[in-house]
Amino acid sequence: xxxxxxxxxxxxxxxxxxxxxxxxxxxxxxxxxxxxxxxxxxxxxxxxxxxxxxxxxxxxxxxxxxxxxxxxxxxxxxxxxxxxxxxxxxxxxxxxxxxxxxxxxxxxxxxxxxxxxxxxxxxxxxxxxxxxxxxxxxxxxxxxxxx
Amino acid sequence: xxxxxxxxxxxxxxxxxxxxxxxxxxxxxxxxxxxxxxxxxxxxxxxxxxxxxxxxxxxxxxxxxxxxxxxxxxxxxxxxxxxxxxxxxxxxxxxxxxxxxxxxxxxxxxxxxxxxxxxxxxxxxxxxxxxxxxxxxxxxxxxxxxxxxxxxxxxxxxxxxxxxxxxxxxxxxxxxxxxxxxxxxxxxxxxxxxxxxxxxxxxxxxxxxxxxxxxxxxxxxxxxxxxxxxxxxxxxxxxxxxxxxxxxxxxxxxxxxxxxxxxxxxxxxxxxxxxxxxxxxxxxxxxxxxxxxxxxxxxxxxxxxxxxxxxxxxxxxxxxxxxxxxxxxxxxxxxxxxxxxxxxxxxxxxxxxxxxxxxxxxxxxxxxxxxxxxxxxxxxxxxxxxxxxxxxxxxxxxxxxxxxxxxxxxxxxxxxx
Numbered sequence: 052x053x054x055x056x057x058x059x060x061x062x063x064x065x066x067x068x069x070x071x072x073x074x075x076x077x078x079x080x081x082x083x084x085x086x087x088x089x090x091x092x093x094x095x096x097x098x099x100x101x102x103x104x105x106x107x108x109x110x111x112x113x114x115x116x117x118x119x120x121x122x123x124x125x126x127x128x129x130x131x132x133x134x135x136x137x138x139x140x141x142x143x144x145x146x147x148x149x150x151x152x153x154x155x156x157x158x159x160x161x162x163x164x165x166x167x168x169x170x171x172x173x174x175x176x177x178x179x180x181x182x183x184x185x186x187x188x189x190x191x192x193x194x195x196x197x198x
Numbered sequence: 199x200x201x202x203x204x205x206x207x208x209x210x211x212x213x214x215x216x217x218x219x220x221x222x223x224x225x226x227x228x229x230x231x232x233x234x235x236x237x238x239x240x241x242x243x244x245x246x247x248x249x250x251x252x253x254x255x256x257x258x259x260x261x262x263x264x265x266x267x268x269x270x271x272x273x274x275x276x277x278x279x280x281x282x283x284x285x286x287x288x289x290x291x292x293x294x295x296x297x298x299x300x301x302x303x304x305x306x307x308x309x310x311x312x313x314x315x316x317x318x319x320x321x322x323x324x325x326x327x328x329x330x331x332x333x334x335x336x337x338x339x340x341x342x343x344x345x346x347x348x349x350x351x352x353x354x355x356x357x358x359x360x361x362x363x364x365x366x367x368x369x370x371x372x373x374x375x376x377x378x379x380x381x382x383x384x385x386x387x388x389x390x391x392x393x394x395x396x397x398x399x400x401x402x403x404x405x406x407x408x409x410x411x412x413x414x415x416x417x418x419x420x421x422x423x424x425x426x427x428x429x430x431x432x433x434x435x436x437x438x439x440x441x442x443x444x445x446x447x448x449x450x451x452x453x454x455x456x457x458x459x460x461x462x463x464x465x466x467x468x469x470x471x472x473x474x475x476x477x478x479x480x481x482x483x484x485x486x487x488x489x490x491x492x493x494x495x496x497x498x499x500x501x502x503x504x505x506x507x508x509x510x511x512x513x514x515x516x517x518x519x520x521x522x523x524x525x526x527x528x529x530x531x532x533x534x535x536x537x538x539x540x541x542x543x544x545x546x547x548x549x550x551x552x553x554x555x556x557x558x559x560x561x562x563x564x565x566x567x568x569x570x571x572x573x574x575x576x577x578x579x580x581x582x583x584x585x586x587x588x589x590x591x592x593x594x595x596x597x598x599x600x601x602x603x604x605x606x607x608x609x610x611x612x613x614x615x
Contacts, residue, residue, distance in 0.1 A: 059555065060610050062563050069611075092569050092581025115581070117549035162551065 059119060059153045068118045069165075071125035073132065077109040084173035088165050093120040095166045097128075097173040105136040112169075117162050123151050124166035136174050143166070201239030207501065213429040215241035215497075216591060218244060230562040230596045231585050235380050235540055235569075235587030237409060240494070244433055247493035251486050259461060260476070260487055261309040274485055277492030278475075284423065284495045286416040287442050294448070294475040295488050298439035299407040300330040302426035303374075304479060305441055306403055307334035309454040310424075311372070314401075319371045322400070324349040324357055324377045324386075325577050329570040332406045335374055344371070351577055355382040355531035371401040377409035381571045381585065382531030383514070383540030385413070392421055401447065407431055411589070412504045412538050414508060417442050429487060431492035438487035441478070448474045455480040498561045506590045510539030513588045513597055517541045520601035525608060530583055539588035542569075545608060550584040553607055 077098045084098035093116030102111035110132050112124040130150060131139055147167040148160060155163055215220050218239050219229060231239060251273065257266040259274045281293045296302040311334075315321070321335045325348050332346075339346045347365055350358045357375075366373075373395040377388050392402045403424040406415060410425075411432035417425055425444050430436035443451075453460050453471045457480035462470040471477050498506075515534040518541065521527050526546035531537060545553055550566035557564055565585045568575045575581060586600055 058554075065611070067500075089572075091549075092575075093580075117551040119551075159551070159555070 056181055059155070059159070060128055064118065064122045064151075064153060066108055067122035067125040067129075071112070071121065072129040073109075073111045074113060074125070075111050076079055076113060077111050079109070082173050082176050083178050084169050084176040086165065086169050086172065088116070088120070088161055091117065091162070093117060093162055093165055095120060095124050095169045095171045097124075101136060101174070107134055107136070107139070108132050108189070110170075112166060114166075116165075119151070119155070120160040120165050121161055123147065123163045124169075127166050127170055131170070139170060139174050172196060201432075206512070207505040207590055209434050209509070209593050212241070212501075212591050213593075215243065217242060217245075219591060224561060227561045228574075230560070230599050232588065232592065232596065232600060233563045233565050234587040234589040234592075235431070235585065236565050237436065238411065238433055238589050239455065239591070240433055240435070240490075243497050244490050244493045246387070248340070248435065248486050248490040251489050256486070258482055260407075270485060273489050273492070274483070277488045280492045280495040280499075281440055284415070284499060285440075285442060286418050288418060289445065291474050292442055292445055292448060294441040294443065294478045295483050296426075296439045296441050296478075297437060297484065298428040298430070299405060299426045300439075302336045302424075302441035303330055303403065303405065305454050306424050306426070306443075307338045309437050309451040309478070310401070310433055310447065311335075311338040312341065313346045315342045315453055318369065319344040320367065320369045321346050322349060322365055322370050322373045322395075323347075324350045324375050326357065326382060326384065326571065326574050327356075327374065327376055328380050328405065328407070329572070330407075331376060331403075332573070335372075337522050342609075349375075351574070354535070355379070355393075356445055357388070359388055359390075362391070366395060366398045366400065366470075368398055370395070370398055372401050372403060374403045374405070375408070376405040377573070378412070379531070379536045379571075380408050380540070381542050381569045381574050381583065383537035383542070383587075384532050385409070385503070385536060385538055388422070392423075396421070408538060408540070411506075413507050423447055429491040429494065432491075433488040433497055434491035435484075438484040438491050440491075440588050445474075448478075451478075453477050453480065457481045459483075501590065507538070509590050510588050510592075511535070511537070513592055513594065514539055514541055516594055516597045517586065517600070520597060521604065524601060524604045527604065530578060530580070539592075540585060541587075542583045542585040544583055545579065545604060546611070548607065548611055550582040552611075553584045553604070556607040556610060557600070557603050560599065560606075562600055562603055566602075 077100045079100045080098045081101050082099040087094040095114040098111050102108050110128045112128050151163050216239050255269045257270045259271040280291050282290045291502045335346050352358045378385050388404050395402045401423045404422050406425045406427040410427040427440050429438040460472050460477050460480040462472045514537055518534050527543055529543045554566035556565050567582050
């Protein structure tokens with residue numbers, strides 16, 4: 052067995068998986084995006100409340116999938132709670148892998164990077180304030196699940 | 199090679215022939231290889247046949263006049279004859295070497311399909327097909343305006359034949375069905391399906407990728423129109439597969455890929471297609487893989503006909519029993535007596551990728567995901583499953599190792615609660 056900090060199923064990661072940070076949905080959602088990894092069925096949705104100053108007042112995730120994708124989503128949401136959109140933009144894929152910590156094979160890196168990809172898209176995916184909060188024309192697919 | 203005793207096949211007799219099974223993949227611990235539905239391992243005899251070809255008998259086939267080219271052509275054609283015998287095809291011309299099952303099905307869809315399917319015609323598939331026996335038909339429907347309909351599944355993982363007759367009509371041009379589900383392991387009643395499809399004049403393509411390696415196959419008795427299968431799932435190399443077809447169907451089919459070998463004559467104005475099977479083997483074929491497949495068939499043919507299936511059925515029975523003791527484990531599919539050597543399951547709400555990753559720590563190789571059968575998974579409201587699949591070289595001890603390791607997987611997640 053690898054050293055504990057190399058282990059995917061170490062306590063820190065399992066804690067995020069079993070008791071995730073901010074799983075659910077924002078009370079006041081301004082931005083939302085969802086995507087999946089069809090290969091394994093992992094699905095992650097990010098809903099955000101971004102205020103006029105570009106700060107993430109609330110960040111929530113929802114979804115289903117393996118320990119890695121869901122724990123990574125929880126870590127990411129915890130990391131960016133109350134942070135700014137600029138900080139999200141500057142957060143690279145490598146930063147995500149570093150945040151996750153445990154060493155991942157290329158196949159499992161896709162699981163870890165799914166929530167990162169969804170968050171990066173979510174900051175550019177405003178939901179319409181009026182009506183049922185559904186997407187503006189042109190990006191309906193991406194927002195189908197974000198209602 | 200020793201043949202199996204009448205009381206059952208002894209995998210230990212064969213395991214020594216497979217270098218990879220005795221080599222520790224990591225930490226020197228032995229490999230428990232339970233991913234045979236994805237691809238099997240190769241015995242030394244197959245590897246050696248390919249090495250021998252490269253070292254002593256290699257040139258291009260059907261072209262050269264020199265001795266080496268003649269010798270390679272003989273070996274390549276001898277492999278075709280071995281395939282013919284193995285599936286009891288009437289003639290060698292009915293054996294087309296393809297790149298694999300996918301290549302074979304696409305060949306039928308492009309060649310037979312484009313020539314015979316029109317707008318409004320129907321193609322009947324089943325809900326348990328591998329994507330390779332679905333997507334080519336969707337593509338054919340897109341090109342022609344035909345409609346793809348499907349035969350549903352029962353809750354316990356069998357084809358629901360009740361609506362079959364209602365789905366069949368004079369509009370049905372083709373029925374595409376797998377002989378064995380690559381997820382559920384279900385052995386389908388293909389002979390009955392073929393008979394009923396023929397009653398309405400439909401052509402039947404059987405996906406034999408999961409059946410030909412494991413069950414005796416007799417295309418003449420089945421009366422099947424097309425049968426597709428792969429070399430690498432039956433001890434052979436990847437890169438070669440087979441399309442068997444009825445002679446009149448093959449002879450009426452236009453070529454799909456154009457190039458060398460597939461022609462009788464070429465002018466600057468056009469070409470005359472060659473005879474079958476060369477018509478469908480454009481370009482330099484997978485010469486050495488085909489010869490390797492021939493060696494794989496030699497190896498398999500030396501094992502008594504029903505012994506492989508019987509051995510795998512015992513492993514599946516043992517797996518059903520042993521896995522039932524793992525808390526939260528649910529097997530997807532019918533009971534062992536109706537299955538080939540495939541056991542697919544879920545374990546609580548642990549994601550299959552986590553299961554496979556944790557089993558890998560025990561050097562147990564399984565497959566996790568949707569196994570290229572997304573409609574089937576949707577049918578059972580699953581996003582992914584874990585699959586253990588056996589071959590004749592697997593042992594009861596390996597099944598027990600799987601059950602033991604799965605219990606430990608469960609504990610990794612349970613210890614926190």
